[in-house]
Amino acid sequence: MATRKDKSSEAPDVKRTKQEWIESAASLNAQRFEVAGALFDVKDDQPVAESEVKRRLTKYKGGE
Numbered sequence: 001m002a003t004r005k006d007k008s009s010e011a012p013d014v015k016r017t018k019q020e021w022i023e024s025a026a027s028l029n030a031q032r033f034e035v036a037g038a039l040f041d042v043k044d045d046q047p048v049a050e051s052e053v054k055r056r057l058t059k060y061k062g063g064e
Contacts, residue, residue: 015047030057 016024018039025035035053038060042048 013049013051015049017047018042018044021048021053028054028057030061034060 018036021028021039022032022035025032028035034057038056039048039053
């Protein structure tokens, strides 16, 4: 029997600017300086996906 993927269960990857991510650092369980450090090479007006922010934050904190 074929199964169908339910699209409603897949949350779209949220995109925000660098400043918006820094301001919402608590939602990522991080400090503002950690988010700023992880996104140091991102332009201020460039949208960044949540998955990318989390990946960079993990790397910044010393994990991989």
